[in-house]
Amino acid sequence: MPIVEKSLVTVDRTEKLEIEGIDVSGDWNTFLRSRVQTDLDVHILDWVKGQPSGETISRCWQCGTCTAGCCMHTDYGLTEFNPRYFIYLAQIGYEEELRKYATTIWRCVSCNKCVERCPKGVKVEEVIHTIGSYLETTGGAPESPADRFDRAYTANLLQRGILDEAALFRAYERQEGRVMPVRQMLKMGLTLFTSGRLHTGPMAHRTRGWRKMGKVLREALQEDERRRQASVLPGGRPGGGAR
């Protein structure tokens, strides 16, 4: 269980301090009002653990191996991208602090170095995505570009069983309000066409007999989405396990 109450000021006691023969030892900072943090929310940990992708969070012992090797933290140099800290905040339930990173967490590129190295078997990358999903599901965090891409990708894939790369590219870029210069698009299209790689629209590859499987998987996707939403209590509070 996470710590739910924690004093932020501890009495700093100086013992046996004598100045010119006079004992001046005592509690030096007791004039500060004791501050105890009580708004830590244990439900965050329950919510993350309740998602199939977040189950391993409670194995974390905060060694920081994930952050030390994290390519966003170290190679890209985004120092506030700190998976160890995100997990810590979720564990103790420090929602207010966690929300400061709502627009950072989604930037994990899923390189899985953290999963490879974690000595405790935490699926760090999946846990981080789950924490990001918590922030979005419980309101407060906007849907990130990466989430929009995940949705566009999955919808495209489930249509025919095989990704229509060109259609995904076009749809996503349009959705994000980016326009490829016509010359560049023609050049790329021509290169792909002449090398027999332009399988898009009616020429797209498809998996034979996919109709039924596609339908079943789209339903499963919706069911998971519904479950995730249902795990949020009215008022945006998370409500424990999702399964």
Add this chain to the structure above:
Amino acid sequence: MSATVPRGPMDTVPAYYPGCSLDGLGKAYEVSAQQVLEHLGLSLDRIVDYNCCGATEVKNLSQDVSIALPARNLALARSMGRHQVVAACNGCVYSLARANDAVNEPATRGRINATLERGGAPAYDGGASVQHILEFIYARAGIERVRAAVRHSLEGLTVAPYYGCLYTRPKRYTGVGKIPGTDDPEHPMFLDELLAACGARVVTDFSAKTICCGGGHALSDLDVSVAFGASILNEARRAGADLVATICPLGQINIENHLDRIRASYGEEVLRPVAYFTQLMSLAFGASLHEARFQDNFSRPDLFLRSRGFS
């Protein structure tokens, strides 16, 4: 290799999972890989009616769908009587291997199989191990056979071996240490050795060897994917490499798709041509630049290689 215990039987001809890339943008990878396999006397049996693996995207929306997609392909491989599946894309290797890990858990297996059954696919109860095509070529053919197949040595070329992120990691999925013929996840060497056997000078201390290409966010986080693409090329440059060899269509396409942006932000001198390792091997085995489809690559390694006397 002898200390490890095989998880299942080895197939003489394993199943081959192409994935969306090798049937699409990465066609040059598939064609050249086929040429390499033929030269080495190896063969693979394509999974017909395969579906896309879901890469690293689908799992962020639904755990079950992200396991069912690759599990369906593994089930098809099993119904072909195969115990081994070879894939050429790091993303495919990752998600297929991840599905294997997931179905080890009985409750998950039950749920996934119920989904597969409703969709009209065979059930999957495990038993198909996953291997990257680089590992397959290295472990099956061996360095000596590669060396013997070389007709046109790559001598004079300095190559940076770029493995990317999901090649053998995370080990809990890819089975490093449990499945024979798997490469080291932290410091892989198979590509180094294969290219060296083809006569190339291989950059040994290439620091971007296993960094991420940012391909997962190639469109959704341009700053990051351009920066990673640039740092792979820049590290290759610093190490004195003429070109970069890749083993993953995502890495290849992410770098090549960003060439203009990399040029604009980091300068012309950073740029290096990028080619699939199988294109380079095929070239060494005697294929022409055209046959190995170097003209397909947006970074045009064919132009560079022609200037170095290859045709």
